[in-house]
Amino acid sequence: MDFASFDLDMSAIVASTLEIVLWVVIGTGLLQNALYIAQLVLALQELVTQRPEKRASLLWRRYADISPPISLLVPAFNEELSIVDSLHSMLALNYPDFEIIAVNDGSKDGTLHAMIAGFGLKPIVRHYTEIVRHEPVRGLYASPQHPRLLVVDKGNGGKSDALNAGINLSRCPIFCAVDADSILESDALLRAVQPFIDDPVRTVAVGGTIRIANGCRIERGRMVSFGLPRNLLALFQTIEYLRAFLMARLAWSRLRTLTIISGAFGLFKRQAAIEVGGYSHRTVGEDMELVVKLHRRLRDRRQDYRIVFVPEPVCWTEAPESWRVLGRQRSRWQRGALETFFRHRDMLFRPRYGRIGLLGFGHVLVVDVLGPPIEVLGYLLVPMLWLLGLLSMDYLLAFLALTFMFGIFVSVASLILEEIELQRVPRAMDLLLLTMIAILENFGYRQISNLWRLRGMWQFLRGAQGWGKMNRVGFRST
Amino acid sequence: MFLTLIWKISVGLAALSVATMALLIIARTRSVRLQRDEGQRRDTLLATMLEWLETADPGQGRTIAEALLRDQTLAMNLLIEVFETVRGEGQERLAALAEAAGIADRLRRDLASGDVRNRLAAAEGLAWFPSETTFQALIKAVNDPNDDVSFTAATTLSALGSDLAFDEVLIARLARVNSSRRVERVLTQFAQHQPGALLALVKDEARSIRIRTAGLDALTQNGVEGILDLILSLQDSASTDMRVAVARNLGSLGHPEGFGTIARYLSDARWEVRCKAAEAVGRLNLLELGPQLCDLLLDENWWVRHRAGEALAKLGECGIAALEEIVALAGQTALGHTARHVLAEVDAVKRSA
Numbered sequence: 001m002d003f004a005s006f007d008l009d010m011s012a013i014v015a016s017t018l019e020i021v022l023w024v025v026i027g028t029g030l031l032q033n034a035l036y037i038a039q040l041v042l043a044l045q046e047l048v049t050q051r052p053e054k055r056a057s058l059l060w061r062r063y064a065d066i067s068p069p070i071s072l073l074v075p076a077f078n079e080e081l082s083i084v085d086s087l088h089s090m091l092a093l094n095y096p097d098f099e100i101i102a103v104n105d106g107s108k109d110g111t112l113h114a115m116i117a118g119f120g121l122k123p124i125v126r127h128y129t130e131i132v133r134h135e136p137v138r139g140l141y142a143s144p145q146h147p148r149l150l151v152v153d154k155g156n157g158g159k160s161d162a163l164n165a166g167i168n169l170s171r172c173p174i175f176c177a178v179d180a181d182s183i184l185e186s187d188a189l190l191r192a193v194q195p196f197i198d199d200p201v202r203t204v205a206v207g208g209t210i211r212i213a214n215g216c217r218i219e220r221g222r223m224v225s226f227g228l229p230r231n232l233l234a235l236f237q238t239i240e241y242l243r244a245f246l247m248a249r250l251a252w253s254r255l256r257t258l259t260i261i262s263g264a265f266g267l268f269k270r271q272a273a274i275e276v277g278g279y280s281h282r283t284v285g286e287d288m289e290l291v292v293k294l295h296r297r298l299r300d301r302r303q304d305y306r307i308v309f310v311p312e313p314v315c316w317t318e319a320p321e322s323w324r325v326l327g328r329q330r331s332r333w334q335r336g337a338l339e340t341f342f343r344h345r346d347m348l349f350r351p352r353y354g355r356i357g358l359l360g361f362g363h364v365l366v367v368d369v370l371g372p373p374i375e376v377l378g379y380l381l382v383p384m385l386w387l388l389g390l391l392s393m394d395y396l397l398a399f400l401a402l403t404f405m406f407g408i409f410v411s412v413a414s415l416i417l418e419e420i421e422l423q424r425v426p427r428a429m430d431l432l433l434l435t436m437i438a439i440l441e442n443f444g445y446r447q448i449s450n451l452w453r454l455r456g457m458w459q460f461l462r463g464a465q466g467w468g469k470m471n472r473v474g475f476r477s478t
Numbered sequence: 479m480f481l482t483l484i485w486k487i488s489v490g491l492a493a494l495s496v497a498t499m500a501l502l503i504i505a506r507t508r509s510v511r512l513q514r515d516e517g518q519r520r521d522t523l524l525a526t527m528l529e530w531l532e533t534a535d536p537g538q539g540r541t542i543a544e545a546l547l548r549d550q551t552l553a554m555n556l557l558i559e560v561f562e563t564v565r566g567e568g569q570e571r572l573a574a575l576a577e578a579a580g581i582a583d584r585l586r587r588d589l590a591s592g593d594v595r596n597r598l599a600a601a602e603g604l605a606w607f608p609s610e611t612t613f614q615a616l617i618k619a620v621n622d623p624n625d626d627v628s629f630t631a632a633t634t635l636s637a638l639g640s641d642l643a644f645d646e647v648l649i650a651r652l653a654r655v656n657s658s659r660r661v662e663r664v665l666t667q668f669a670q671h672q673p674g675a676l677l678a679l680v681k682d683e684a685r686s687i688r689i690r691t692a693g694l695d696a697l698t699q700n701g702v703e704g705i706l707d708l709i710l711s712l713q714d715s716a717s718t719d720m721r722v723a724v725a726r727n728l729g730s731l732g733h734p735e736g737f738g739t740i741a742r743y744l745s746d747a748r749w750e751v752r753c754k755a756a757e758a759v760g761r762l763n764l765l766e767l768g769p770q771l772c773d774l775l776l777d778e779n780w781w782v783r784h785r786a787g788e789a790l791a792k793l794g795e796c797g798i799a800a801l802e803e804i805v806a807l808a809g810q811t812a813l814g815h816t817a818r819h820v821l822a823e824v825d826a827v828k829r830s831a
Contacts, residue, residue, distance in 0.1 A: 030484070051595050057559055058599065066659040125822030127787065129780040142826070197659045201688070394481040401488035409488065412495035419502045428506040435499045 018385065022395055025378040029402035031366055036410045040417070042251035047421040052312035056187045060094065067193050068173055068200070069097040070267065073166030075159050076102055076180040080109040082221070084118035086180050089221030091148060095189040100149050101166045102180070106135070106156025115151050119143050126150065126169060132278030134164040159263065160279030160286035167278050170270055177287075179264040183213060183223055183316040191313035192267055199306055204272040204294055207253075207261030207309045209245045211424070212238045213316035223316055228430050233326055235437045236445045237319040243414040246311060246422075253309035257360040259295070261307070263287035265315035272298075283343075285336020292344050295356045311422065327452045334456025337368040372453040378403070379447060404442050411438035519545070520552055527560055531568040539575060546579035553581060554603065561606050573606045582607035586615040589631070594624050601630040608638045616640070620648060629664045636667035649679060653689045662692045669696035677708060691723035698727040706733050713739045721751045729758030737764060744770045749779035756782060760789030768793055772800055775816050787820030798824070 053059060072090055076083050083102070090100050104112045115121060121141035135155035142150050154165050163177055174196060178184060188208060195203045214229035229235050252258045261268075263286065273279075276293040279286045291307060298305045320326040341364050347353045348361040382399045385391035415431075415438050418424065425431050523545050530538040546553040557576055561569060576582065585607065589600035601619055604612050617640075619631035632648060652661050669676050679685060680693040694712070697705050709727050712720055725743050728736035736758070743755035744767065756774055759767045771793075774786035790797035801817045808814035 026481075026484075051593065053595060053598075055555065055558075055599075057562065058602070061562065061602070066663060068659075124826050125819055127784055127816065127819035127823060131780065200659055394485075397485040398481040401485040405485075405488035405492040409491040409495045412492070412499050416495065416498055416502065419499075419506070426510075428503050428510060431499075431503050431506055435496070435503070439496070 015390070018381075018390065021377070021381065022385075022391070022399075025374055025381070026395075026398055026402065028366065028370055028374045029378070029399070029406075032371060033402060033406045033410075035363060035366065036247075036406075039247050039251035040410070040413050042254045043247045043414075043417055046250050046254040047246075047311065047417060050310075051421065052191070052310075056094075056190075059187055059190045063190055063194065063197060064096045066197055067096055067190065068196055069099070070095065070189060070193065071166070071170035071172040071175040071270070072098060072100045072189075073163055073170065073175050073177050074100060074102040074180050075105055075162030075166070075177075076107065076111050077105045077156070077159070077162070078107045078109045078111060079180045080107070080111045080114050083111055083180055084114055085221035086183070087115070087119070087149065087221075089183055090178070091146060092186065092222070093184060093189055094186040095193075097172075098148060098189065099170075099172065101152060101169050102149065103152045103154060103162040103166050105154060105158070105162035112151070112153050116141060119146050119149060119151075121149075121151055124150075128169045130168055131274055132164040132167050133281070134161045134168070137165060140169075158281065160281055160283070163286075164278040167270060167273055173270055174267055175270050175273070176265070176267045177263060178315065179317065181318060182210075182264045183218065183221060184265065185223065185314045185316070188265070188313040188315060192265075192310055194310065195306065195308045196267070196269075202304055202306045203308060204269045204298065204305050205261055205291060205307045206267040207249060207258065208265045208267075208313035208315055209311050210241060210262050210264050210315050210317050212241055212319045214319050214321065216316065218316075226424070226426055228425075228433060229319070229321075231321040232437075233323065233445075234319045234321050235433070236441045237326070239411050239415070239434065239438050239441055242418055243411060245309075246417050247410075247414045249309040250311055252360065252363070253307075255355060255359060256306065257355050257363075258307050258309055259292055259356070259360040259364060260288040261291050261309070262315075264317050265313075268294075283336060283339045284332050285340045288336060288340045289343070292340050292347070295353070295360070296344060296347060299353050299356060314424075323448075327448075327455070330449060330452035331456035331459060334368065334372070334453040335460045337364060338457060338460040341365070341369060368453075372450050372457065375403070375450050376454055379450075407442035407446060408439050411441060414438075516552060519549065520556060523549075523553070524556060524560070527556070527572065531564060531572065534571065543575055543579050546576055546581060550579075550581060550584050553579070554584065554599075557581060557606075558599070558603055569606070577607055577609075582609070582612065586611060589615050589619050589627075594627065597622060597624065597627045598630055601627055601634055605634045605637060613638070613640050625651070626660065629660050632664050633667050636664070636671050639671065649685075649689075653686050661689065662696065665689075665693050665696040666699060669693075669700040669702060673697060673700065673702040677702070677704065680708060681711075687717045687719050691719055694723050694727055698730050701731075706731065706735060710735070710739060713742075718748045718750055721746065721748070722754050725751055725754035725758050729754065729761045732762055734762075736762070737766075740764065741767055741770065744774065749777070749782050752777065752782045753779070753785050756785040756789045760785075760792035763793060765793055765796055768796060768800060771797075772804065775804065775813050783816050784820070787816050791820055791824040 074087070074090065079086070087100060087102055102115060104115070121143045124140050124142045126140050135157035137152055137154045139153045140150060141153070150169065152165055152169060154162065166177075167175060174193070176189065176192070192206050192208045195206050212229060212234055213223070214231060214234040215227040217224040217227060229238065249258060249260070266287065268290070272294060273290065276290070276297050278290075280289045280293070283289050294305075294307065320329055341361070344361075347357045348365060350357045353361075378399055382391065382396060386393070386396045412435060415434055419431060425434065523542065526538055526542055526545075529535075530542055553576070557572070560572065564572065582604070585600040585603045588596045589604065592600060597619070601616065604616060613635065616631045616635045616638075620628050620635070622628045622631065628651060652664060665676065676693050676697055680690045680697065682690070694709065697708070705727075709724055709731065713724050715721055715724070721743065725740065728740055740755050740758050740762070743751050744759070746752050746755065752774065756771060759771060768790065771786045771790045775783055775790075777783050777786065787801065790801055798821070801821050804817040805814050805821065809818065
């Protein structure tokens with residue numbers, strides 16, 4: 001045997017394998033970035049053509065008498081400290097006809113007692129049917145002083161279980177799922193309901209924007225003034241949320257391929273949600289899962305329908321400020337996306353599901369399934385090979401360009417969209433700070449975020465369940 | 479070559495985005511100052527307007543007129559808010575002042591050539607400035623490419639008492655976007671001013687069911703002559719939506735001649751129709767249909783059971799007694815469960831009242 005020629009063959013094989021791997025990394029990066037450019041263009045088109053009405057006073061006059069009734073479903077688990085303020089703030093919403101169904105999901109603290117004491121509630125009986133599955137209801141509470149409020153006490157079953165109980169008890173044609181620790185702007189419902197007014201037959205779900213409340217002044221569950229977070233992690237998330245909502249969701253909504261509506265703020269036609277069995281159990285991505293189930297069922301029935309995102313109704317939420325909690329949240333989100341993707345994997349590229357199968361699921365495949373491991377592979381391989389002299393400078397620069405430069409472009413561009421069309425950031429100095437954060441997040445934060453997502457993938461492969469603990473600072477101290 | 483191109487394009491895009499953002503920040507620095515000044519001017523003008531509405535002082539009137547002339551965009555936004563809260567003679571005086579300051583002209587111009595948001599606001603705002611020129615501008619705007627603007631213009635025209643033709647073009651357009659709830663508003667306006675045209679639309683089977691049912695609702699709301707005959711003529715429609723609309727409108731109308739149709743609908747094959755019919759029984763207090771409502775407490779559909787229970791409770795003492803008897807006789811069954819819950823809800827409503 002000729003060892004010299006064997007060595008030569010082996011190094012040739014290694015070199016060509018490496019080259020193939022590198023082209024996969026670069027190819028995936030190019031595909032992701034092409035998707036981002038497409039999203040930016042579509043989002044800009046959507047914002048220009050559907051420019052939101054800024055004058056809130058006009059909305060009531062235009063829509064109040066034709067707005068359908070809405071049930072706000074508020075699942076609450078261990079929210080003793082903030083639930084009363086949150087519900088007070090929701091009761092003050094500027095909307096003509098709504099009810100609030102707060103569901104105590106077997107809290108271990110005094111959430112239920114806080115609500116009973118805070119609103120003077122008494123046990124009541126309400127006629128309802130268990131059309132979607134959930135843990136048994138232990139009691140219902142209401143008060144004549146707050147006729148819009150119904151409190152449900154039930155055994156612990158998770159967020160989706162609590163929402164299902166709310167769906168059963170709701171008597172309105174539309175329900176709005178809201179997190180108990182989030183704050184809706186007073187005109188958020190009036191803005192979010194517009195697709196249901198414009199197209200009440202075809203519209204089945206509408207999502208609104210989630211923004212970061214850390215740094216804002218909040219009093220008794222109401223947003224008093226806007227401010228940027230002081231915590232670096234929360235600032236990074238501010239940019240991330242802008243990118244996710246103002247760019248990605250708006251773009252997919254325009255193409256009618258939206259596959260997720262945030263669990264913190266989404267409106268659904270009650271009957272449509274019931275027909276798909278309500279929220280799924282045994283998943284941490286119940287919000288995405290519900291939307292995908294709706295797509296699947298309506299496509300199977302060849303029904304014409306709309307699932308829409310509207311940028312202007314805003315729900316404020318508290319972002320995690322510690323690396324540990326944020327990491328857990330991101331791993332969970334990744335796990336949720338993968339659970340939904342693999343549960344409905346037969347929809348991918350299947351002509352029967354049209355653009356949802358091709359674009360919606362194709363996007364999840366590229367960004368959520370393939371994206372994280374391939375990007376991390378790139379971080380490991382490219383610099384190492386360059387240092388070993390096995391890779392030319394051109395490869396290194398191309399990889400750096402796709403990872404960092406393009407990342408800066410996308411982050412800053414979503415900030416530009418916000419500034420041109422919405423102008424929600426009131427001070428120029430805040431804009432400057434956000435611009436710097438949009439640049440900075442590409443160097444370190446994005447890479448760590450990818451590692452969290454990889455951990456989420458690992459948890460998914462191991463079949464991990466549960467949400468993990470979410471420690472929050474609380475709005476009272478923001 | 480390709481790899482270098484990726485680098486160059488990426489760096490170029492990043493630099494471009496950062497430069498654009500820098501320009502926007504500079505622009506914002508300036509606009510923050512302008513907005514603060516505008517806010518102050520707005521507050522001053524609003525205070526003067528409200529005082530002038532009380533005192534009618536000519537000096538203040540002149541100040542307002544000058545401000546309206548000087549700052550028309552600000553004035554238009556402010557006027558819309560003030561018009562919302564002021565009525566009667568004060569509103570007319572303010573409208574005359576605004577008209578003299580050219581605000582109505584500005585709105586008519588906006589209606590013809592502004593962006594969608596401004597066209598829409600103009601179509602609404604012109605409701606305060608009725609004149610022949612306004613009518614002409616609104617009639618033109620009914621053909622606006624944007625449906626919202628078109629329907630708002632039609633609604634404003636109709637509300638101003640214009641004899642805008644409820645013609646084929648408009649009907650075709652309403653039918654095209656037939657699911658929008660804004661259509662209901664336009665049709666309600668036409669039901670007031672041109673009920674004959676709307677009656678013909680509802681009768682026309684070639685039209686979509688959605689626009690016909692919306693038309694029927696609008697006619698019933700306005701109680702136009704011949705509405706009962708129209709509703710009854712539609713009772714055998716093959717469309718579920720139409721039968722639901724018939725039941726709903728018979729319930730709203732409250733005419734005794736609707737009895738036979740409602741009774742028949744209580745055993746319709748579609749639950750939506752049975753549900754609306756049960757509601758109508760309660761609204762019209764049709765005691766004779768009480769036994770049929772009791773049967774519906776065992777309906778396969780929850781909404782029908784619920785509405786039948788509510789309707790029974792609305793029948794007064796007889797209905798309540800029937801529900802109590804059901805609870806006593808069949809307390810542990812599904813029937814008894816429904817009756818018990820309905821009674822508990824009725825009791826809660828009474829106590830809170």
